[in-house]
Amino acid sequence: MALWTHFNILNYLTDIVDILIVTYLIYKVILIIRGTKAVQLAKGIMLIVAVWFLSSLFQLRTLEWILNNAITYGLFAIMVIFQPELRRVLEQLGRGRLFSRNPVVEEQHKQTIEAIVKATEYMAKRRIGALMSVERKTGLNEYIETGIAINGNLTSQLLINIFIPNTPLHDGAVIIRNNEVVAAACYLPLSESPFISKELGTRHRAAMGVSEVTDSLTVVVSEETGGITVTKNGKLTRDISLDQLRDTLDNELSHPESSTALRWNWRGKHNG
Incomplete structure (x- = not known):
């Protein structure tokens, strides 16, 4: 009797593991097809299956x-229609990345990084003042509400246009969430730290304050x-290069769990 009970428990555990694996794979x-044309095709297939179920029921x-x-014949069509997505899944599996981070999110992070770096490069060469804050785990809604809603796709051109001098939105901060410019002309809290250099102005104090x-x-x-300048966790690092900016953004956005990779970023010129 005990052996039979033990056997049943193993069967239940096997079924649970089986369901969890299939659910995770789905x-x-x-996640891989999200944001591609395959999503609409998948919705169409789900609709056909639903109609088939209802036709069988009634x-x-x-x-x-x-x-x-x-x-029956649609299975072959699916293999043709979803060929790019199936190839992407196989590539992810071959590289051992199927069980890693969401590739769609990683691509969004890359786009965010490149947009910020390109805009920063353009503005730094022309000495155009800018203040860009990237939201992470802590929400920035209370500061978003102080600005003007944008809710536009993040591009370097959009960032540059916002900070062009003598335009309505150039004063204040731009707040970025995921791959979107949420708001511009936002007011950030000013730091009262006595360790900030006197030569730094309001933008730097606001950046320090929100950090x-x-x-x-x-x-x-x-x-x-x-x-x-980059600020994070109450630390301010001045006069960094574009390569350092790109690496910092990459480490923070794409690999937030990799704290050791950030150490070099905060060895430069600190104030605070």
Whole structure:
């Protein structure tokens, strides 16, 4: 009796593991196709399956026969239609990345990084003052509400246009969430730290202030010198290069768990 009970428990555990693995694989496939044209095709397939189920339930024989044949031969069509996505899944599996981070999110991070770096490069060369804060785990809604809603796709061109001098939105901060410019002309809290250099202005104090109360990563471009500054966790690093900015953004956005990779970023010129 004990042996039979033990056997049943093993069967239950095997079923649970089986269900969890299949569920996780389906979840990863959904993440991979999300944001592609395959999503609409998947919705169409789900609709056909739903209609087939209803036709079977209400005994609509003709419709059921048509859908049965459509589904049978549709499997071959699916392999052709979803060929790019299937290839992507196989590539992810071959590289050992199927069980890693969401590739769609990684691509968004890359786009965010490149947009910020390109805009920073343009503005630094021309000494256009800028203040860009990237939201992370701590929400920035209370500061977003002080600005003007943008809700636009993040591009370097959009960032540059916002900070062009003598335009309505150039004063204040831009707040970035994921791959979107959420708001511009936002007011950030000014730091009262006595350790900030007297030569630094309001933008740097605002960047320092928001880093003291949130986990956001903030980039400042000085309109006096064109220097690039980054603030994070109450620390301010001045005069970093574009390569250092790119690496910092990459480490913070794409690999937030890799704290050791960040150490070099905060060995430079600190104030605070």
